[in-house]
Amino acid sequence: MQDRYSPQAVERDAQNFWDAHGSFRTVEDPAKRKFYCLSMFPYPSGKLHMGHVRNYTIGDVLTRHYRMRGMNVLQPMGWDAFGLPAENAAMANRVPPAKWTYDNIAYMKKQLQSLGFALDWQRELATCRPEYYKWNQWLFVRMFRKGIAYKKTGIVNWDPVDQTVLANEQVIEGRGWRTGALVEKREIPMYFFRITDYAEELLAALDGLPGWPEQVKLMQKNWIGRSEGVRLAFPYELAGEARELWVFTTRADTLMGATFCAVAAEHTIALHAAKTNPELAAFIEECKRGAVMEAELSQIEKKGMPTGIFVTHPLSGAKLPVWVANYVLMGYGEGAVMAVPAHDERDYAFAGQYGLPIAPVVRHALGDTVPGPWKPEYAEQGTLINSGKYDGLDFQAAVDAIAADLQAQGLGEKHVQWRLRDWGISRQRYWGCPIPIVHCPKCGDVPEKEENLPVRLPEHLVPDGTGNPLAKMPAFYETSCPACGGPAKRETDTMDTFVDSSWYFARYACPDNTEAMVDARARHWMPVDQYIGGIEHAILHLLYSRFFQRVMRDEGLFGTLDPEHALAKGEPFTNLLTQGMVLAESYHRENAQGRREWVNPAEVEVTRDAKGRITSARRIADGAELTYGGIGTMSKSKNNGVDPQALIEKYGADTARFFIIFASPPTNTLEWSDEGVEGSFRFLKRLWAHGAKFHGRGDSGATDDANAKAARHEIHTVLRQANYDLSKHQFNTVASAAMKILNALERAPLEGPVAREGLSILLRLLSPITPHIAHHLWCELGYGEDIMQAAWPEPDPAALEQDEIDYVVQINGKTRGSLRVPRSADRPALEALARASELVARYADPAAIKKVIVVPGRLINVVA
RNA sequence: GCCCGGGUGGUGAAACUGGUAGACACAGGGGACUUAAAAUCCCCUGGCCGCAAGGCCGUAUGGGUUCGAGUCCCUUCCCGGGCACCA
Numbered sequence: 002m003q004d005r006y007s008p009q010a011v012e013r014d015a016q017n018f019w020d021a022h023g024s025f026r027t028v029e030d031p032a033k034r035k036f037y038c039l040s041m042f043p044y045p046s047g048k049l050h051m052g053h054v055r056n057y058t059i060g061d062v063l064t065r066h067y068r069m070r071g072m073n074v075l076q077p078m079g080w081d082a083f084g085l086p087a088e089n090a091a092m093a094n095r096v097p098p099a100k101w102t103y104d105n106i107a108y109m110k111k112q113l114q115s116l117g118f119a120l121d122w123q124r125e126l127a128t129c130r131p132e133y134y135k136w137n138q139w140l141f142v143r144m145f146r147k148g149i150a151y152k153k154t155g156i157v158n159w160d161p162v163d164q165t166v167l168a169n170e171q172v173i174e175g176r177g178w179r180t181g182a183l184v185e186k187r188e189i190p191m192y193f194f195r196i197t198d199y200a201e202e203l204l205a206a207l208d209g210l211p212g213w214p215e216q217v218k219l220m221q222k223n224w225i226g227r228s229e230g231v232r233l234a235f236p237y238e239l240a241g242e243a244r245e246l247w248v249f250t251t252r253a254d255t256l257m258g259a260t261f262c263a264v265a266a267e268h269t270i271a272l273h274a275a276k277t278n279p280e281l282a283a284f285i286e287e288c289k290r291g292a293v294m295e296a297e298l299s300q301i302e303k304k305g306m307p308t309g310i311f312v313t314h315p316l317s318g319a320k321l322p323v324w325v326a327n328y329v330l331m332g333y334g335e336g337a338v339m340a341v342p343a344h345d346e347r348d349y350a351f352a353g354q355y356g357l358p359i360a361p362v363v364r365h366a367l368g369d370t371v372p373g374p375w376k377p378e379y380a381e382q383g384t385l386i387n388s389g390k391y392d393g394l395d396f397q398a399a400v401d402a403i404a405a406d407l408q409a410q411g412l413g414e415k416h417v418q419w420r421l422r423d424w425g426i427s428r429q430r431y432w433g434c435p436i437p438i439v440h441c442p443k444c445g446d447v448p449e450k451e452e453n454l455p456v457r458l459p460e461h462l463v464p465d466g467t468g469n470p471l472a473k474m475p476a477f478y479e480t481s482c483p484a485c486g487g488p489a490k491r492e493t494d495t496m497d498t499f500v501d502s503s504w505y506f507a508r509y510a511c512p513d514n515t516e517a518m519v520d521a522r523a524r525h526w527m528p529v530d531q532y533i534g535g536i537e538h539a540i541l542h543l544l545y546s547r548f549f550q551r552v553m554r555d556e557g558l559f560g561t562l563d564p565e566h567a568l569a570k571g572e573p574f575t576n577l578l579t580q581g582m583v584l585a586e587s588y589h590r591e592n593a594q595g596r597r598e599w600v601n602p603a604e605v606e607v608t609r610d611a612k613g614r615i616t617s618a619r620r621i622a623d624g625a626e627l628t629y630g631g632i633g634t635m636s637k638s639k640n641n642g643v644d645p646q647a648l649i650e651k652y653g654a655d656t657a658r659f660f661i662i663f664a665s666p667p668t669n670t671l672e673w674s675d676e677g678v679e680g681s682f683r684f685l686k687r688l689w690a691h692g693a694k695f696h697g698r699g700d701s702g703a704t705d706d707a708n709a710k711a712a713r714h715e716i717h718t719v720l721r722q723a724n725y726d727l728s729k730h731q732f733n734t735v736a737s738a739a740m741k742i743l744n745a746l747e748r749a750p751l752e753g754p755v756a757r758e759g760l761s762i763l764l765r766l767l768s769p770i771t772p773h774i775a776h777h778l779w780c781e782l783g784y785g786e787d788i789m790q791a792a793w794p795e796p797d798p799a800a801l802e803q804d805e806i807d808y809v810v811q812i813n814g815k816t817r818g819s820l821r822v823p824r825s826a827d828r829p830a831l832e833a834l835a836r837a838s839e840l841v842a843r844y845a846d847p848a849a850i851k852k853v854i855v856v857p858g859r860l861i862n863v864v865a
Numbered sequence: 866g867c868c869c870g871g872g873u874g875g876u877g878a879a880a881c882u883g884g885u886a887g888a889c890a891c892a893g894g895g896g897a898c899u900u901a902a903a904a905u906c907c908c909c910u911g912g913c914c915g916c917a918a919g920g921c922c923g924u925a926u927g928g929g930u931u932c933g934a935g936u937c938c939c940u941u942c943c944c945g946g947g948c949a950c951c952a
Contacts, residue, residue, distance in 0.1 A: 044952050085951065157950075168950040216869055220947070223868050295948050299866040332949095421949095428950065498952070537946060539869080581871095582946070633945080663890075664877055670870095670945060677877065677891050683905095684890085690905090725881080734879070737889040744889090809885045814933040816885050854932055860884050864932050 002696045002781050006689035008653025008773070015773040016117055024789060025076070025119045029525050033073035037526045038064045039506055039574075041534030041542075042079045045105035045127075046086055049112045050635050050642045051583040051661070051673055052535060058658045058770075059580055059667050060533045061118045062732055065769035068119070069793045075526055077509040078113065078120045080106050082129035083433045083498045085168055088464045091432075098432040099460035102129055112646065116654045117772055126512045128501035133508065134434040135455035136518040137500055142437055142448040143556055149195045152446060155425045156293050156332065159187035165468045166429040172292045179466055186289045188267075191427035191494070192436060196548045200225055200419045202571065203547055212576030214668075217539045224540050226420025231404045233413030235262060235312035235321065235339070239273055246270065246312050246323070247335045249418045253407075254399035255341040257388035258362035260352065262312055263305060263326035265336040271325045274308035281306055281325065288327045295330075303328050303351055315412040316403070317389075326351065332422060343371045344380055362388045424545065426497040431462055431470050433495030441482035441489040450483045456491070469493055502542060503549035506532075506573060517558075524559050528567045532574035535582055536668075537634070546573050578730055581670035587630035587641040588618050599640035600627055632672060643673050655771035656682045662770050663736035685774055688743055688763075692778045695760060698752050709756075712749030716742050716759045717800035723766055724795070732770070739767045762794045810835060811862040812844040820861070828855050835861045 003010075019025065029035075040060035043053050057078075064076045080102075087098035094101070106127060113120065126133050144150035158167040160177035166189075171178045196203075204225045207218045231253035234245035246262060264270050266288035275282040284306045291297065305326040312321050328347065329338055342352035343361040352359050353373065361371050364386050366378045382396035391399050407413025427436065435456040437449035449456055459477060462470040471477050471493040482489040510523040528550075534542075551571035553559065562569040588605050592598040606621050618627040635642045648657045660681040665671045723738035742763045749756060761784050768775035768788045779788035808820045808831065818840045822831060832853045841847055845865035854862040 041952095046952090081952070166950075170951045172950095220869050224948085226868095293950090296866080299948085301866095424949080430950085497950070499949095502952085535946090535952090536870080537952080540947060541949065542952080584945075666878085668870095669878090672877080674877075674891090680891055686904090722881090733877090734889080737879075740889055807885090811884080811933070814884095814931090816933095819885075852932075854884090856884055860933090862884080862932055 002693050004690075004693055006686045006774070008655060008685075011777045012115075012117060012654055012773040015776040016114070018776065018787075019117075019119075022787070024787075025121050026123060027073065027075045027121045029522060030073045033071065035526060036067045036072040036074045036531070037529045038067065038074055038076045038531045039509070039529045039533070040076075040078075041532075041538065042081050042502070042505060043109065044081045044084055044086065045102055045109055047105050047108070049109055049645055051585075051645055051671075052635060054116065054645045054657065055583055055661050055667075055671065056533060056535065056580055057113065057116065057118050058661050059578065059730075059732065060531075061658075061772075062662065062769040063531055063533070063730070064119050065772060065789065066727060066793070068789060069765065069768070069791065074119075075509070076118075076120055077124040078118070078122065079124075079126040079505060079509065079512075080128065081498065081502050081505075082106065082127040083134075083495075083501055085170075085430070085432070087432045088430065091463050092466050095463055097461055097463050099129070102127075102432075112649075115649060116658065119772075124509050124512050126505065126508060128434075128498070128505065129432075129458075131455045131457055132515065133505075133512075134458075134501065136504075136508070137434045137496060138437040138449070138454050138456060139451065139518060140504075140553070140556070141496070141500075142451065142454075144194065144552065145192075145438070145448050149198065149552060150192055150426075151195065152190055152192055154188045155191040155193070155427070156186050156188055157429070158292055159185045161185060163467050165466065169292065169294050172294070175291050175297075183290060184292055186291070186293055189429075191425050192438075193423040193425050194548070196424045196545070197419055197421055199548055199551055200227070200421050202551065203421075203544065206547070206570060206572060209570060210572060210575075210577075213574075214577060214579055217536075217543070217577060217579060220539050221544055224421065224544065228418050228420070230416060230418060231400065231407065231413055232416035232418075233315060233339075233407050235315060236412070237270075237310060237312040237323075239270070239310070245412070246337055248337045248339045249334045249416060250339055251418075252341065252344065253403045253413075254382070254385060254391075254394075254396050255344045255362055256314075256316060256339070256403055257385075257391065258341045258343050258360045259314065259321060259339040260342060260358045260360055261322045261324055261340045263324045263329050263338050263340055263351070264308075265329040265331040266325055266327065267331040268325070268329075268336045270308055270310055270323055270337075274310055274323075274325075278309065281308065284325060288325070298328070298330070301327060303347070303354070305351060305355060315407055315410065322357075324351075324355075333420070334418060346375055346377075346380060349375050349379070360387065362386060424497075424499075424548075426500055427494040428497055429469050429472075429493075430495055431458075431464050433498060434458070434501065435471070436492045436494050436496055438492040439480055439482055439489045440492065441485060441487060443487055444482055444484040444489075447482055447484045447489070453483070458495070469495075471495075499542060499545050503545045504553065506546070507550075507553070519553070519558050521560070524568065527559070528572060529574045531576045531578065533578045533580060533667075536579040537582065539579060543574070543577070547571065549573075578667060580667045581665070582634045583643075583671045583673055584632050585635050585641040585643055585673045586632050587639040588620075588627040589630050589639075590620075590625055590627050599630070601640050601642070603643070635673070643675075648678060652678060652682045653685075653773070655774050656685055659685065659736060659771050662732045664733065666731050666733045668730075684740055684743070685771065687747075688767075688774065689778070691743060691746060692760070692782060695751060695756065696782060698756075706750060706753075708749055709753060712745050712759065713755045713800045714803065715745045716755075716762060717796040719745070720762055720766065720794060721796040721801065735766065736770060739763060739770070742766070764788060765791055765794045806858060808835075809860040810838065810840050811860065812841065813864055814862060815844075817844050828857070831855050831861055835863055841865075 038060055040056045064074050068074045082102050087102050090101045091098045141150055158172050160167050160180055160182055162180035162182040167177055172184050175184055177184055204227055228251050230249055230251035232249050234247050236245050266285045271285055275285050305324045308323045310323045312323055314321055340348040342348040342359040344363055363383045365381050365383050369386055371379045385391045385394050385399050391402055404415050435458055437456045439447050441447050464470050478491040478493050480489055480491045506529050507519045507523045507527055510526040511520045514520050550573040554571050559568045586602050589597045589599045600620050604621055605618050618629055660678045719738045719741045723735045726734045746759045764775045764779050776788050785791055804824055805821050806824055808822050809816055810818050810820055841863055849865045851864045
């Protein structure tokens with residue numbers, strides 16, 4: 002056996018062994034319990050980043066652990082290969098997105114393989130391949146026929162200079178990232194998925210997901226946003242025609258306190274009033290400028306302007322003015338709200354700003370009036386006042402009575418409102434899945450015939466930033482109508498990449514099927530038993546996947562299902578582990594054009610103050626002063642990614658894997674630092690050295706040796722804890738446990754069964770984390786041929802037993818020492834020992850003892 | 866702004882269901898080995914007071930519940946994620 006640990010050789014040999022034995026190939030096996038372990042597939046951005054390494058290492062630890070526990074584990078890998086970065090790279094390098102993407106996939110696949118992940122590569126898929134996206138299109142057509150996919154207008158960011166639609170991340174401070182032009186909102190026709198049809202089910206089913214973090218379920222719940230209230234109408238006249246302004250409110254009890262209504266800039270009333278009011282038209286134009294992001298909209302100053310139009314209060318008959326307000330969103334509800342300034346903080350501020358009346362109608366904790374400044378109590382529910390016949394009613398009674406009166410007049414009803422909006426999937430971009438619709442002047446929007454799918458995306462185009470190249474390519478869009486055969490134009494928008502990632506997990510079960518989207522194998526493997534990915538996907542990706550799973554179920558793609566079958570419930574992921582993000586510091590400077598240029602932390606030298614805060618930073622290469630951009634997720638845009646490749650090359654995959662597991666529990670954010678990697682490498686070197694020393698020793702040696710016995714007790718105690726930690730997915734302490742076991746082994750005698758057993762436990766415990774070195778030592782030390790075939794270690798109860806237990810002794814809740822007590826001591830014996838102990842004599846008056854609290858096996862607290 | 870998390874030594878973290886705070890490491894200091902360095906090994910390392918024994922303080926902040934709080938409840942501050950076209 003080599004004296005020196007040489008990770009490259011060890012890892013190459015282990016990987017060759019796995020390749021030769023097809024160790025990670027998985028087929029359906031009814032004799033074993035199936036376990037589908039899936040990590041979110043990567044976007045092929047060029048090279049792996051630390052977030053990937055972390056994600057896939059976590060998945061691999063789970064996979065290898067469950068394999069050793071005898072399950073039939075499926076762990077596939079693929080590529081989320083459509084998306085914006087490929088177009089950006091294409092513009093920068095004049096290379097087609099397809100070539101860039103395929104090159105990246107080839108390189109990143111090598112990287113993944115070098116990390117030794119137990120992946121079944123035979124199932125590899127890439128969403129940009131026609132074999133894959135054909136089924137996006139196929140399902141889209143079915144959804145379109147069913148009405149789950151439909152067309153309406155949606156609002157996008159428009160760059161007036163490049164004449165192109167911008168993604169939110171391409172809008173920087175309200176301007177286009179390339180042109181610097183002020184971005185405008187523009188309404189365009191788009192396709193939507195009717196996810197709101199499933200809102201109720203998506204919400205209710207969250208309760209049936211015990212394997213999901215509460216935090217994620219809560220985020221989804223809030224996102225879906227069920228609210229019960231009343232939909233009601235304010236009648237008005239427009240150009241002599243009777244109309245109704247419909248609003249939704251959760252506070253119908255405050256209806257008698259409504260003093261005005263506010264509508265979005267795009268609302269019919271606003272547009273009508275603007276025709277004769279240039280000032281209002283200008284204000285509406287102002288509202289239309291700027292980005293569409295909600296985060297941005299919520300930060301803007303609340304502004305409004307009267308329309309001059311009045312509506313009639315449905316109960317009091319009073320005339321209320323209608324205002325245009327920039328905080329009312331057209332996309333949410335009816336694009337109009339009733340304003341009750343006395344009991345709503347935003348309305349209160351708005352009324353104060355524009356001198357609108359404030360009418361209190363609810364008795365709150367502070368009284369019957371609402372003097373400024375605003376108090377949260379004003380918004381609380383209470384008994385109605387100043388509300389005529391509704392006076393004296395509480396919240397629920399008032400809502401019931403008011404809803405009944407409105408309904409009698411046909412001016413309102415109880416209503417459940419959802420915050421969730423339908424999913425707009427059209428993207429005016431090239432590098433995505435074409436939407437299989439043909440626009441025919443005679444037949445309208447006609448889906449492509451099934452036999453003509455997939456609608457292939459040409460792979461040779463290079464976008465230039467001025468709109469979708471497909472829209473400039475007659476060979477792509479000139480076609481004939483699938484219905485009437487006449488000349489027609491193909492849709493040139495492509496699908497949101499979230500469509501691709503909403504069902505890939507089902508396709509892994511049967512990636513080779515050219516006849517069907519999914520088959521019986523999907524029914525076997527689905528649902529995913531353990532899904533692992535970044536917390537940043539907690540809402541959108543996971544919600545869309547849950548929606549798609551239900552659409553596929555309702556399309557009968559999984560066959561007829563027993564109602565108790567997990568797939569019948571529509572949930573694709575039984576257990577979810579949301580790993581924390583990998584964060585890194587970022588640095589930037591202004592370049593000659595006044596744009597921010599981000600410098601990779603590897604090229605930066607920083608100075609820190611006594612508290613470790615960064616005081617200044619400069620680029621090592623040229624000494625340029627840099628601005629510290631704070632700590633944040635590793636991203637291409639901030640150029641703060643740490644390349645794992647250097648780490649792998651210097652220390653090997655096992656060290657990289659061990660460090661990333663050891664550094665932090667999976668769900669924590671991980672602030673990247675290069676320090677600490679050395680320590681992981683040192684540990685593996687020590688492990689190797691221990692193995693080399695142990696190599697060739699016999700099993701002779703004293704079993705009864707007290708040191709050996711103590712070591713065995715320690716090892717099994719640590720193992721018990723490690724197994725518990727594994728079950729909680731707290732892998733960092735499993736790595737610690739391995740270190741503790743090695744420490745114990747180094748203190749214990751090197752020969753004999755305890756040493757041999759201890760090392761075998763250590764190797765098996767480590768094998769999911771550092772599979773290469775574990776594989777090598779396992780073979781080399783004669784434990785077996787393949788550690789993956791070995792049984793998972795369990796602690797021996799006999800080794801865990803102890804003759805004496807150390808009890809913590811507290812006096813009045815303060816820890817004062819400990820008592821060594823025979824294991825057999827019962828509660829009265831423990832109490833007596835404590836009362837008689839010299840600790841009590843020293844810190845309390847034994848005569849004044851009021852009570853003694855005994856926690857078995859742990860602690861005695863004497864209260865005096 | 867709204868929704869969801871988090872905050873423990875110089876650093877990453879640990880601490881079972883409310884029961885000895887800081888396991889295991891990193892960094893730092895001291896020492897051994899070496900001509901020297903690297904590597905390796907040993908010792909020390911939360912703060913304050915003390916020659917020592919020991920004492921007091923300490924889990925972002927301020928309060929509360931409890932025999933006992935890092936852990937439960939409330940307040941404030943700071944940091945991270947999401948906000949529907951980044952993936």
